[in-house]
Amino acid sequence: MSDEDITLTAGDAEATVQPGNGGRVGGLRVGGLELLRQGERFGCFPMVPWCGRIRDGRFRDGGVVHQMPLNAAPNAIHGTARDGSWKVARVAADEAVLTYDLVDPWPYPGRVTQVVRLAEDSLTLSMGVETYGSSFPAQIGWHPWFNRSLGGEDVQVAFAPAWQEERGDDHLPTGNRIEPKPGPWDDCFGMPDGVSAALTWPGRLRLEVTSPVEWVVVYDEQEAAVCVEPQTGPPDGLNTLPRLVTPLEPLEATTTWTWTRL
Template sequence: MGEIRLRAGGAALIVAPDDGGALHSLTVDGTELLRQDPGTGCFVMAPWAGRLGLGELTVGDRTYQMPINNGPHSIHGTARDGVWVVVESTPSQATIRHRLSDPWPFAGTVTQTFTLTDTGLTLRMRIATDRDPFPAQGGWHPWFLREVPPATGPVQLDFDPAWQYERGADYLPTGREIAPTPPPWDDCFAMPDGVAAHLTWPGFLAFTITSPVHDVVIWTLPEESLSVEAQSGPPNGLQTDPRMVTPDSPLDVRVDWNWERLPHN
């Protein structure tokens, strides 16, 4: 199956089941908002998000080793490297599904649904187990372009977290909650009332990211882009605060991107 192309009014979305279920493009009135080089766009993070310390997954009395792909750690799960199949596709909505498999040791599925309108995109994810309970996290990793042609300046980020997870030298949370530091960031922040972040491309678009989840990673280091990654737990959360998925309790994650067109200055 090739790319899925959704359209609603002036918004268009490209979903790529053959590239780990990633979003290859999001345009508003013909303007691309996502980076286009390989590995960017917006990819799914499941069955964990962010770094997993030393790639070690402990469930019960057994420890499993995940592939090391970020320094000494495993990062962003296995689903972005897996096969996805199309469950349903309409002109403005698509559902795709990935069956968890080796190296993830538990049988289950990750399902993504994308719903596009002229003024927004809703991303939904469900992580479910076939039988055995396992810990899981989910989220998305967008790469938003800083500069877009219609805007009169680079994108501006505004958000108001309750605290920042202190990051150790190993890039994992230390367990301490600290006052938010100034950028640059490759850090996780807590928003207990739900994630809310605002991007503004001056003279073009006001873009809001909201989610019922309580954690968001902000990555500002790339010169071309920035990432606002709403996710269902902090980095290394499978080790420090696991949320167990059971047959009766799948993990559901929802993130809404909404935008408003701004008058040109």
């Protein structure tokens, strides 16, 4: 199948999936309201095989140090799959299944599968990473850019994390866990019972972001959008909290956005 955009529909909800642009969800419209910031770099993209920044673009796997491109100098950020073209495995009216084969500069062969499923009141994103050979460390997550305004008051973000990863001047966690601080944020938070965050556009819509994963990055320092990013580990997690993908154990995650009208 081609790189052309795919439109999913369910009730008055419509999602645009862009296999040719990093496998991202390029748009999500509910009753005509576009929830995601528009533009080639925005929407909601999968972060894989790592999330957030890798310090100096380097991570260690056993005795080997691998260097990733410094696309957020002096660090590497958000994985490689968002820059690639994904293959379409299957499409239905309300579901798309995409795959992406991990290639250079990522040093390990593997495959990523992402499922985008739309319902009348929710969008569910699922992703898995499997290896073709040796085990390797990886992370997965999603980076949605939610519009700050839907034509009325600005969105309000509410969540109750157990801790905040202390952020250094380099925007990377220091390794210390601190009491959550008020925003603005470009920070990672721990939610050991699973991610749960509510975005409310007063008088318009309430959207709940949930996921069984234990970390979420919240970024609201930009005027046009806010980001609530569920992920399987903190930034620089390939070094500080590696999760191995093995031939017997793929790395899997899911997140669901559920909305109600106000």
